[in-house]
Amino acid sequence: MIDRVITSGTFSLDGGTWDVDNNVWLVGDAREVVIVDAAHTAGPIAERVGGRSVKAIVCTHAHNDHINAARELAELTGAPIRLHPADQVLWEQVYGPEVTYEPLADGEKLMVGGIALQILHTPGHAPGAVCVHAPDLGAVFSGDTLFKGGPGATGRSFSSFDTIIASIRERLLTLPSETVVHTGHGESTSIGAEAPHLEEWIARGH
Incomplete structure (x- = not known):
């Protein structure tokens, strides 16, 4: 029901580039x-899909390391790319205006x-960040909004610490406590x- 592929590449924003491993x-x-x-890389993801049909490629946000295989995967699978339109500015940094997606809506x-x-709009790490809640599976896919040990980074363009804390408090911490959090990088948590x-994160962040 839930499968993970780890791909590796780089994340680039604000003139810096970092090596990262991503959870798909x-x-x-x-x-x-x-x-x-x-x-990062469409091949290993398509290989894990196998002969199954892909209903959608959901982007939790449009930082390059989360979308840089989206166009190729869409071409391979015929699936639509889905993204919250508040991340258009980040999307265009990777693909320009010519590669399109279908807008995701909160709820x-x-x-x-x-x-x-269910799509939960959780801005803060990026304006159009979303989490994907699967209540039937007792899981939420948090992208870079919530990690094991704290919120996603908010030190770069188009991010806000106060906004991510509000998103986590109002949209994620209200989920059942046993909900497994499958993150965009690193280990899962709950x-x-x-x-x-x-409160520790808030004190640390300010």
């Missing part, structure tokens, strides 16, 4: 999947393999493991 999540069943974040529900995926530390 496949959610679905034996017939169809949704890909959460098309990072939208996607169905794949009988599983409901809402229950992260919730007690909110």
Whole structure:
């Protein structure tokens, strides 16, 4: 139902470049999947998809390391790219205006393999950042909004610490405590493991 592919490459923003490993999540069943974040290299992701149909390529946000395989994967699979339009400025840094996507909306529900995926707009790390909640699976795919040990980075352009804290408090920490958090980088965690530390993050962030 949930599968992970780890791909490696670089993240570039504000004139800096960093080596990163990204988690690419496949959610679905034996017939169809949704890909959460098309990072770095299309080949290994397409290989893991196998013969299944891809219903959508959902981008949790438009930093280059989360979308740089999206166009190629869309061409390989015929699946639409989905992104919250508030990240248009970041999208255009990678693809310009000529590569298009279908807008994601807060509260939208996607169905794949009988599983409901609900889109939660969680700005802060990026203006159009979203998390993908799969209540049937007791999981949320958090992109770079929430990690094991704290919120995503907010020190670069188009990000805001106060906004990401509000998003986590209002949209994520209200989920059941046993909800597994599948992150954009690194290890998974749970809402229950992260919730007690909110005030520490706020103190540290300010």
